[in-house]
Amino acid sequence: MLSIENVSKRFGATSVLNGASMSVRQSESVGLIGKNGSGKSTLLRIVSRILSCDGGSITWEGQSLLGSDVNLRRSILYLGHEPGFYPPLSAAENLQFLAGLYGIETSSTQIGEKLEAVGLDAYRKGPIRSYSRGMLQRLSLAKALLLQWSLLLLDEPTTGLDSEGKRLLSELISGWRDQGKSLLIISHDDGWISAHVDRVNILQNGKIEPKENGIPAAPELEMEKEG
Numbered sequence: 603m604l605s606i607e608n609v610s611k612r613f614g615a616t617s618v619l620n621g622a623s624m625s626v627r628q629s630e631s632v633g634l635i636g637k638n639g640s641g642k643s644t645l646l647r648i649v650s651r652i653l654s655c656d657g658g659s660i661t662w663e664g665q666s667l668l669g670s671d672v673n674l675r676r677s678i679l680y681l682g683h684e685p686g687f688y689p690p691l692s693a694a695e696n697l698q699f700l701a702g703l704y705g706i707e708t709s710s711t712q713i714g715e716k717l718e719a720v721g722l723d724a725y726r727k728g729p730i731r732s733y734s735r736g737m738l739q740r741l742s743l744a745k746a747l748l749l750q751w752s753l754l755l756l757d758e759p760t761t762g763l764d765s766e767g768k769r770l771l772s773e774l775i776s777g778w779r780d781q782g783k784s785l786l787i788i789s790h791d792d793g794w795i796s797a798h799v800d801r802v803n804i805l806q807n808g809k810i811e812p813k814e815n816g817i818p819a820a821p822e823l824e825m826e827k828e829g
Contacts, residue, residue, distance in 0.1 A: 603627050604649070604753060604786065609658035610808075611644055618644050619655070620808030626753065629782040631775070633795040635813065636805035642788040643682065645805065646755045649786075650680035662753070676704070679751035681759065685738045689731035693722055693741055696730065697748055704749055716744040720770060735762030743774060754778065756787040760794060772798065 604626040611619040618641040626632045636642050647653040649660060651667065660667040665674055687696045694713050701708045717723045720740040725733070730741065739762050746754060760768055775798050778785060789795040796802055802813040 603661075603663070604784070605659075605661045606645070606649070606810075607659045607661075609645070609648065609660065610656045611641070611648065611653070612656055617808055619648075621658070622805065622808060622810045623658075624803050624810045626784050626786050628784060629779075630801075631779055631785040631787065631799040633799035633802040634786065634788045634805055634810070635790065635792055635795060635802060636788075638790070640805045641808065642805055643757050646680060646682065646757050646786070646788060650678060650682075650755055651675055652680070652682075677750075677752040678755065679746060679749055679753070680755040680757070681742045681746060682755075682757040683761070685742050687730055687738070687741060690729050692727050693717055693730055693733075693744070694726040696741065697744060700745060701748060706749070708748070713748075716747045717741075719747055720744045721766070736764060736767055739763050740767060740770070743771065746774070751783070753784045753786065756785065758789055759787065760789065760791065768794075 606622060606624050609619050609622045610617070622641070622645060624632070624634070634642055634645070644653065648655045649667065655668070662674060662678065665671065667675065688699070691699065694710065694717065697713050697716060698708070714723060714726065717726045720743045722737065722740050722744065725737065730738070733741065739759065759771055763771060775785065785799070787795060787799060792802075803810050804813050
């Protein structure tokens with residue numbers, strides 16, 4: 603389980619996160635919504651250890667994520683606004699390079715299958731510097747199909763995707779949920795995210811609260827309110 607407790611983060615004089623707490627249980631999909639600048643992306647970048655926090659604790663599978671154990675973080679995959687690929691390389695070369703970094707043995711045929719699954723097989727050759735935003739999003743999804751992870755952090759995953767890309771994304775999320783994977787998804791689209799997760803939280807004023815209309819709050823939070 604992912605447990606975020608009282609996390610705080612400031613940028614200069616601006617407090618973005620102020621005691622933010624939430625959890626993602628095993629095999630659970632959780633959505634996080636909030637206004638632009640509310641700190642949603644900041645929180646995911648902290649969980650993925652791209653950013654540091656100023657206070658609080660984050661544990662994954664019972665161990666602190668704020669330490670230096672790289673192996674613990676290998677089971678968490680973050681797909682954010684910056685795709686993290688190398689523009690001079692082709693789509694296939696980027697995936698092959700990633701596989702090597704993670705110690706995954708793969709063949710050109712398997713790479714091709716991942717690219718075909720996200721609609722990029724026809725664009726597997728040639729540098730990705732000419733890719734549109736939507737194509738880079740699709741390549742990120744191929745990355746998620748290639749790598750082994752238990753928790754996926756998705757930051758505005760529909761950005762740049764056309765209707766066919768959004769349908770593909772929905773199918774992949776559904777498949778991952780069926781496989782018992784855990785997902786934490788942030789989006790500005792309340793309607794879209796509510797259709798793809800078990801429950802939704804709202805980040806506002808630096809804190810996280812459950813969204814109770816449409817998607818139920820977590821059982822433990824409901825019991826606290828009843829008590």
